[in-house]
Amino acid sequence: MKAEKLKGHLDLLLLSVLSRGPGHGYEVIARLKVRSDGAFQLPEGTVYPALHRLEGAGLLASSWDVVAGRRRRIYRLTAAGEAALAEQAAQWRDFSGSMTRVLGAPAAPAPAAAGGRA
Amino acid sequence: MSGGTTDTPSDLIEDYLDRLLVSLSGTPRQVRHTLAEVEAHLRDAVAEGIAAGLPEETAQVQALERIGPVHAVTGRPAALARPSAALLRRLTLTAALVGGAGFAAIGGAGLLGRLLQALKGNLFMTTPFPPGTYTQADCSRWLAGDPGTRSCVTAMLADHAFDYLLQAAACGLLGLAGLAGYLFLRRRWSDRATTTALPAGTAEGLGAVLAGAAAVACLGQALDLETVQRGVGVGEPLSLGIAATTAAVAFALALRRCLRAARTRAA
Numbered sequence A: 001m002k003a004e005k006l007k008g009h010l011d012l013l014l015l016s017v018l019s020r021g022p023g024h025g026y027e028v029i030a031r032l033k034v035r036s037d038g039a040f041q042l043p044e045g046t047v048y049p050a051l052h053r054l055e056g057a058g059l060l061a062s063s064w065d066v067v068a069g070r071r072r073r074i075y076r077l078t079a080a081g082e083a084a085l086a087e088q089a090a091q092w093r094d095f096s097g098s099m100t101r102v103l104g105a106p107a108a109p110a111p112a113a114a115g116g117r118a
Numbered sequence B: 001m002s003g004g005t006t007d008t009p010s011d012l013i014e015d016y017l018d019r020l021l022v023s024l025s026g027t028p029r030q031v032r033h034t035l036a037e038v039e040a041h042l043r044d045a046v047a048e049g050i051a052a053g054l055p056e057e058t059a060q061v062q063a064l065e066r067i068g069p070v071h072a073v074t075g076r077p078a079a080l081a082r083p084s085a086a087l088l089r090r091l092t093l094t095a096a097l098v099g100g101a102g103f104a105a106i107g108g109a110g111l112l113g114r115l116l117q118a119l120k121g122n123l124f125m126t127t128p129f130p131p132g133t134y135t136q137a138d139c140s141r142w143l144a145g146d147p148g149t150r151s152c153v154t155a156m157l158a159d160h161a162f163d164y165l166l167q168a169a170a171c172g173l174l175g176l177a178g179l180a181g182y183l184f185l186r187r188r189w190s191d192r193a194t195t196t197a198l199p200a201g202t203a204e205g206l207g208a209v210l211a212g213a214a215a216v217a218c219l220g221q222a223l224d225l226e227t228v229q230r231g232v233g234v235g236e237p238l239s240l241g242i243a244a245t246t247a248a249v250a251f252a253l254a255l256r257r258c259l260r261a262a263r264t265r266a267a
Helices: A003-007 A010-019 A025-035 A044-056 A079-103 B012-023 B028-051 B056-067 B070-074 B085-120 B136-145 B152-188 B202-228 B235-266
Strands: A060-067 A070-077
Touching: A010 A025, A010 A044, A010 A060, A010 A070, A010 A079, A025 A044, A025 A070, A025 B028, A044 A060, A044 B028, A044 B056, A044 B070, A070 A079, A070 B028, B012 B028, B012 B056, B012 B070, B012 B085, B028 B056, B085 B152, B085 B202, B085 B235, B136 B152, B202 B235
Parallel strands: none
Antiparallel strands: A060 A070
């Protein structure tokens, strides 16, 4: 999926990924790739301003820890983040369901002409 | 913070982090934290590439491609990024060096002009106004400034030459002050973030281009006056052109020295 399309949903994706447990930036990106089966690929650097923005909004909190020999900033969801995730996920499901209903099921291929000339 | 990678000035990761450092804005703590977490990210990505069998340099290139340009991390398009303190310091140093040297060169042109005035006279230095373009009051003012002569044109030439020399001297003093300020600030701002905020030789290159353009313009005007007006008024553009040429050569030599030093550091 193109990075531009992902940008509008990045906050929701990050909140969702971190709802499964705290993680540092690199780990968050890796989880995002795994959970989307590799479909969600964006310039990895764009995740950091989003994480910082969410922390500034009080939806995430961070602390520093040493993991695998490196000092890392570990992000975790706050109570406000959990509430925001629940609200945004519900909105997304409504929107997604509506879109699916409008678009309908993929059109079946046109049946071949029966019979033919005798 | 480093692990699995060399930490040399030519290290691609280090270069990226240098560019990120001078592009980040925020409090010193925010800048330090972002830099630390991005470095950990890049070292992880390089280690992952090496574990997958890539040579270290290829792993670095791949890690940088994945993280994207610096402005992806800062969250703003590069053109909209607020200049960092390091960049502002580097720009101030650049302006002080180029501006100081430029004004000092004008001061040097004044000294040369004084020599030319002594050797060739005021008519060589400056062009008189055409008849009818000045008033009797102007003449009286010029004659009052040069009581030794009764000719309005002669007094006018002396006045113009004096004005040129006075203004050049003022510029020269301003230039020396600018260069002194540059030397003072360069000692205070010798940190790596400031010195790498712009590519090596930026100030010297800019100075060489500006001084070179000024030299071409002034010498061209001097040549034109020499051929069209038979030497009248050649002194001002000639002295300025020679000073600008000297400044351009000095800047070009400094640029060459800077680029050689940068290549040596990178090797």
